[in-house]
Amino acid sequence: MLRDEGIESETLAIETKDLSKRYSNGVLAVDGLSLRVQKGEVFGFLGPNGAGKTTSIKMMVGLLKPTSGQVLIKGERIEAASKRIKRSIGVCPQDIVVWTRLTCMENLLVIADMYEVPRDVAVKRAEKLLDDLRLTEKRDALASSLSGGMKRRLNVAMALIHDPEIVVLDEPTAGLDPQSRLVVTEYIRELKETRRLTVILTTHEMEIADQLSDRVAIIDHGKLLVLDTPENLKDRVGKGDVMEIALYDEAKNKRAKEALEGMEEIQEVNEIRGKLVVRALDAASKFPKIFTLLEIVGAGVLDVSLRRNSLEDVFITLTGRGLRE
Amino acid sequence: MTMKFVTIAVKGLKEMARDRGLLAMTLLFPMVFMLVFGFAFGAGGGQNRPYDIVVLNNDTGTSLSYGGSEYFNFGENFTQVLRDLKYENSTVPMFNLQNATREEALNLLMKREVACIVTIPESFSDAMEATINSTIRTTVTSLVGEVAIKSMTGGFDNATFPGGGMNFTLPENETLPALPEAKNITVTVMIEGDMGYINFGITQSIIRGVLSSYIETIRSETRRQILQAVPKEIKIGEELKHVSAEIKSVSGTREFTAFDYQAPGIIIFGLLMGTIGVAGALARETESQTLSRLKVSLMKSFDLLFGTLLPWTLLAVAQLLILFGVALTLGFHWVGGTSSLLIAILIGGIAGVSCVSLGLLVAAFSKSEGHAGTLGMLVSVPLSFLVGAFFPLPSQAEVVTAFLPWRQAFTALISVLTYGAQLQDIMPNITAMILETAVLFTAGVIAFAKIRLKPE
Numbered sequence: 001m002l003r004d005e006g007i008e009s010e011t012l013a014i015e016t017k018d019l020s021k022r023y024s025n026g027v028l029a030v031d032g033l034s035l036r037v038q039k040g041e042v043f044g045f046l047g048p049n050g051a052g053k054t055t056s057i058k059m060m061v062g063l064l065k066p067t068s069g070q071v072l073i074k075g076e077r078i079e080a081a082s083k084r085i086k087r088s089i090g091v092c093p094q095d096i097v098v099w100t101r102l103t104c105m106e107n108l109l110v111i112a113d114m115y116e117v118p119r120d121v122a123v124k125r126a127e128k129l130l131d132d133l134r135l136t137e138k139r140d141a142l143a144s145s146l147s148g149g150m151k152r153r154l155n156v157a158m159a160l161i162h163d164p165e166i167v168v169l170d171e172p173t174a175g176l177d178p179q180s181r182l183v184v185t186e187y188i189r190e191l192k193e194t195r196r197l198t199v200i201l202t203t204h205e206m207e208i209a210d211q212l213s214d215r216v217a218i219i220d221h222g223k224l225l226v227l228d229t230p231e232n233l234k235d236r237v238g239k240g241d242v243m244e245i246a247l248y249d250e251a252k253n254k255r256a257k258e259a260l261e262g263m264e265e266i267q268e269v270n271e272i273r274g275k276l277v278v279r280a281l282d283a284a285s286k287f288p289k290i291f292t293l294l295e296i297v298g299a300g301v302l303d304v305s306l307r308r309n310s311l312e313d314v315f316i317t318l319t320g321r322g323l324r325e
Numbered sequence: 326m327t328m329k330f331v332t333i334a335v336k337g338l339k340e341m342a343r344d345r346g347l348l349a350m351t352l353l354f355p356m357v358f359m360l361v362f363g364f365a366f367g368a369g370g371g372q373n374r375p376y377d378i379v380v381l382n383n384d385t386g387t388s389l390s391y392g393g394s395e396y397f398n399f400g401e402n403f404t405q406v407l408r409d410l411k412y413e414n415s416t417v418p419m420f421n422l423q424n425a426t427r428e429e430a431l432n433l434l435m436k437r438e439v440a441c442i443v444t445i446p447e448s449f450s451d452a453m454e455a456t457i458n459s460t461i462r463t464t465v466t467s468l469v470g471e472v473a474i475k476s477m478t479g480g481f482d483n484a485t486f487p488g489g490g491m492n493f494t495l496p497e498n499e500t501l502p503a504l505p506e507a508k509n510i511t512v513t514v515m516i517e518g519d520m521g522y523i524n525f526g527i528t529q530s531i532i533r534g535v536l537s538s539y540i541e542t543i544r545s546e547t548r549r550q551i552l553q554a555v556p557k558e559i560k561i562g563e564e565l566k567h568v569s570a571e572i573k574s575v576s577g578t579r580e581f582t583a584f585d586y587q588a589p590g591i592i593i594f595g596l597l598m599g600t601i602g603v604a605g606a607l608a609r610e611t612e613s614q615t616l617s618r619l620k621v622s623l624m625k626s627f628d629l630l631f632g633t634l635l636p637w638t639l640l641a642v643a644q645l646l647i648l649f650g651v652a653l654t655l656g657f658h659w660v661g662g663t664s665s666l667l668i669a670i671l672i673g674g675i676a677g678v679s680c681v682s683l684g685l686l687v688a689a690f691s692k693s694e695g696h697a698g699t700l701g702m703l704v705s706v707p708l709s710f711l712v713g714a715f716f717p718l719p720s721q722a723e724v725v726t727a728f729l730p731w732r733q734a735f736t737a738l739i740s741v742l743t744y745g746a747q748l749q750d751i752m753p754n755i756t757a758m759i760l761e762t763a764v765l766f767t768a769g770v771i772a773f774a775k776i777r778l779k780p781e
Contacts, residue, residue, distance in 0.1 A: 061621050065780040079780070083623055091621050097614045101343040102336065113332040114622035142343070158618065 012074070013039045013166050013198040014060055019069035021055050021222075029055040031222040033069070037200060039165075042192045044213030044230070045202040046311060052222035053202040054094055057170050060200070061091050073166070087115055090164035094171040094202075096151045097158075100144035104135055104154050107143055108161045115162035122161065129157040132190075134183050149180030156184060160191075166198040167191065173208055188212050206311035218315055225318050233314045240267060241283035242313055243290070245276040246303040256299040260290065270316050277316065279309070329624050333632025337606065341636055351602045352644060355595030356651055362587050362715075363655030375421040376528045377439045379430035380404045387450035389457075399453040400445040403539055407443070410535060419531065434518060440528040441518035452512040456540060459507035460547040526743075530659070588652035589738035590714035593731050595644050596676045597709050601701030603637050603684025608697035611688070611777055626774040634681045641677025642670055649742070657742075665741045668748050672741070675755070676734035679762045680705075685769030689776045730761040 014037040021030040030052040037043045045053050058064035060071050062078040071078040073085050098107050105126055112122030130136045133153040138146060143154060156172055169188065173181050189212060191197045203209050209216050210230045217227040226233060247253060253271050260269045260278060265286050268279045280286050283306055294301060341347065384400025410419040423430075423439060433439040446452075516532055518525030610616040619629060649669065653659060687704060691697035709715065712732040713723070726732040737754035740746035748755075 062780055063617055063621060086621070086623055089621065091618070093614060093617065095614055097618050099336065099340065099615055100613075101340040106336070106339065110332055110336050111618065111622065113327050113329060114619060114624045116329075116623055119327065 011039050012072070013037050013041075014074075014200065015070075015072040016056070016060065017070040017072070019056065019059055019071065020067050021052075021059060021064065022067045029222050030059070030066075033219070033222070033224055035217060035224070035227070037198060039198050040196040041214040042188070042199040042201060042212050044209035044216035045200060045219065046204065046206065046209045046216050046315070047202075047219040048204055048315075051204075051219045053204075053219060054170055055222075056219070057091075057168055057200065057202055061089055061168055087162060088165040090159035090162065090167045092156050092159035092167070092169045092172055094174065096148070096155050098143040098151060098154050101142060103140045103142055104130060104146070104157075105139050107154060108157060111158050112161045117162050125161055125163065126157075129160060132187055133157050147177075148175060149177045152176055153180060153183060156187065164197070166200070168200045168202075170202045171204070172201070173203065173205060185212065206315070210311050216311060218311070218318065220315075220319055226314065230311060233311060234309045236314070240279050240281040240309060242307050242309055243276075243278040243280070243283050243287075244305045244307070245278060245290075245294075245301060246274070247276070247294075248300040248302045250274050252297070252299040255297050256294055259293050259297045263289070263293065265289070268317065272316060277313070279313065329628035330632040330635070333624075333628055334635035337633060337636035338639070340606070341602075341640065347602055347605065351598055351640065352595075352647060355591060355598055355644070355648055358594060359588065359591045359648055359651045359655065362591060363652065363657075375418050376524055376531075377421045377423055377433075378407075378441050378443060378528055378532075379423050379425045379433065379439050380407060380443045380445065381425075381427055381430065382445045383447045384445050384449040385447055387454050389454055397450060399450040403445060403449070403536070406539055407532070407535060410531075420528070437519070437522060437524075440522065440524035441516050441532070443532055444515040444517070446512040446514065448510060448512050449514070451508060452510050453540075453543065455508045455510050457543060457547050458505040460544045461505060461551060462507055464548050464551050520743075527656075586739065586743065587715065588648075588655075588657045589742055590709075590712075590735055591652070592645055592648045592673070592738060593676065593712060593735045594709040594714045595648050596641050596673065596680050596734070597683075597705040597714075597731060599637055599641050599644065599677065599680040600683045600687060600705045601698055602640070603633065603681050604687035604691060604697035604701040605694050606637075607633065607684065607688035607773070607777075608691040609694045611691075612693045616777065620778060620780075626770065626778050629778070630685065630770050630773065633685075634678060637681045637684070638674055638677040641680060642673045645669060645673030659742055664748075665745065668741045668751070669738060672734050672737045672751075672755070672758070675758050675762055676731060679730040679734070679758070679765055682762060682765040682769040683708075685766075685773045689769070689772035727757070728761060730758045730765065733758040733761065 014035070016033050016035045019030055019033040020028070022028045033052075033056055035043075045056070047053050055064065059066045060073075060078070062071075062081065065079075073081060073089065076082060076085050078085075099110065102110065108126040108129065109119075109122055112119075112126065117125070127136075127139075130139055133156060135150060135153055135157070138150060143151060146154065152172065152175070156169065159167055159169065172184050172188070176184065185208060188199060188201065191199055192212065192214075199212075201209065201212060213230055215228060216230050216233060218225045218233075226236075228236070245256075247256060253274070253276060257269050257271055257276055260266055260276065263286075266278055266280045270277045278290070287304075291301060382398075382400040382404050384398055386396055386398035386400070389395050389397055404422070407420050408418070408422050411417060423433065425433060425439075427442075427444075430439065430442045434442055514536055516529045518529060520526075607616075610619070616629075649657075649659075649666070659665070683704065684701065687701045688697055691700055708729070708731060711722070712726055712729055712735050714731075714735060723732075733754040737751040737758070740751050740754070
């Protein structure tokens with residue numbers, strides 16, 4: 001299931017070897033995680049909330065000490081990383097981490113100074129980042145006065161001000177309004193396509209991971225479930241469309257599911273967040289037969305939607321649960 | 326490229342300036358204490374009321390060697406000056422001079438019926454004459470040179486006056502008399518009183534000022550008479566000091582509880598309040614995870630801690646000056662001039678570093694800004710009492726608290742501002758403060774770096 005054996009060590013940006021973290025309260029947040037992230041790829045880290053994504057990321061950038069295992073950045077152990085290695089990583093944390101009593105420009109320049117970026121270069125870069133992330137108008141505004149979406153865009157800019165080779169973006173689109181979400185996803189796409197940066201992108205939003213990632217690792221309960229390209233992962237759980245059926249009476253979901261599982265044309269049925277998720281080839285042509293069957297078991301249909309197979313379906317297939325559960 | 330600790334310091338200053346709540350807490354809170362104590366202990370009261378004093382004039386007078394051997398008693402003259410002194414824009418005299426022998430005066434002093442005893446020494450007039458002669462010599466020396474004076478002891482006329490080439494001449498047909506000798510004599514005017522008595526603080530500082538002004542008036546009058554025709558740009562040398570004032574403490578009249586004692590204590594309390602601010606600022610970095618951003622960068626522990634130290638030490642010095650200003654407004658009797666203020670700033674700076682160090686320790690054990698505020702308050706308020714900032718400590722406690730830099734700071738501040746001590750007098754306190762602060766800072770740095778700056 002893990003598709004990274006063929007990567008040459010000289011092309012490795014980050015490697016984790018049997019990485020585990022057990023917190024003092026006994027919770028095993030990450031359990032034997034081994035990954036190899038290639039230079040220049042966008043590596044999606046997908047999993048539900050609490051799966052261990054942020055803990056893994058924190059260990060990768062040296063903020064958290066692993067209970068066991070190793071993190072290597074371009075071959076160097078993170079805990080003994082040189083200036084060169086530290087300078088090569090940019091981190092955008094999951095939470096909005098900005099100095100609220102500093103302006104956008106001041107926030108960026110503080111971080112630039114911390115990475116020893118010459119002031120003239122830093123100012124130019126900051127101007128460009130503010131422009132790219134549509135924050136130019138807020139250049140001299142205090143971060144506290146920004147909207148949530150703007151703060152998150154500033155959060156992303158602060159990870160990039162020192163022009164790192166590896167960028168770790170932890171849930172960069174969490175809680176964003178549609179406009180900010182578009183700005184951020186487009187910017188990550190640009191990082192991938194024009195600057196060939198190594199991007200580690202953690203998210204629980206499968207569309208983002210699907211659109212942007214070259215490869216996706218899905219983790220749950222601290223364990224790596226699967227790692228491959230989004231297309232391969234989707235193919236692996238089966239081709240076809242996905243129908244989501246909401247019944248008038250959720251109590252009848254179980255009976256309806258059993259009935260649908262008996263249909264030969266249907267590949268898989270799951271109950272996710274009160275809906276029946278049905279996967280079948282050319283699903284639209286199966287509607288009449290499905291509705292008839294549901295009527296026979298007395299399950300009235302409230303709503304039906306049809307969509308293409310997604311990474312969430314991969315996760316559902318692997319765990320029997322939805323990503324947002 | 327800006328040094329990282331400078332960036333952190335500038336960031337801290339900007340955040341501080343933009344955080345009105347923090348500034349109010351740090352600056353206004355101690356100011357309120359100062360106001361409460363100032364009004365409560367009546368330091369500002371009593372204006373425009375004559376102070377009872379005794380002047381014991383032992384001066385025997387002198388015959389002036391310059392100006393026709395006229396007999397003059399400068400002691401009587403100075404006593405009259407004190408008697409005639411009035412409040413500004415008022416007809417109320419400043420002092421009410423009581424007639425008394427020394428024994429009676431001491432008795433009055435012990436009962437606090439007089440604020441102080443001023444004793445004018447026997448040779449006061451001789452010293453004043455020496456002052457005049459010294460002024461004459463210095464003034465003329467500045468014009469013609471010491472060598473010329475030494476070679477011309479018989480006087481000058483226009484034919485021999487070496488200043489003739491300097492665009493001024495003696496009046497026609499006049500001869501400048503021989504320069505008088507300035508005796509090598511110094512005397513001290515003694516001002517006695519109880520350091521703990523507020524009226525003594527007020528009267529002694531006024532009398533010192535009046536004496537300085539009296540001597541300076543005589544000097545300038547002497548110069549004026551000699552230099553009427555001399556161009557202003559000619560600089561006059563420094564005269565020798567023949568008369569000075571000395572404060573003598575007569576203790577034991579009452580407990581030492583006045584505002585003059587408390588004001589330096591409240592300044593220390595104000596500085597200790599800075600601990601809460603430092604701890605809060607660092608805990609906020611932890612809580613908001615900006616510390617994590619800094620930790621993954623190239624920043625070293627030194628940059629963060631030194632960068633934090635600078636703005637907070639500056640704030641401590643600013644706070645000291647503000648509180649001192651408020652104390653003065655409320656009637657704090659500042660003994661000493663600019664130099665004492667500079668020493669006080671030095672003390673405030675070191676005490677500020679101590680407070681930052683304590684703040685580091687508090688921040689190391691605080692998980693949030695709120696937690697740091699509570700913990701900081703729990704530490705700094707009892708410490709203020711413990712170092713005697715509000716009330717005098719029992720002697721046993723003083724032994725223990727001598728190990729706290731704020732106690733040393735308090736002792737040094739009160740010595741400098743209230744008693745007019747010089748730098749050398751408080752060097753033991755300053756040395757102890759520096760050593761204790763170094764220990765505290767090391768402990769703070771180790772604790773904060775180990776708990777907050779290492780990977781979790």
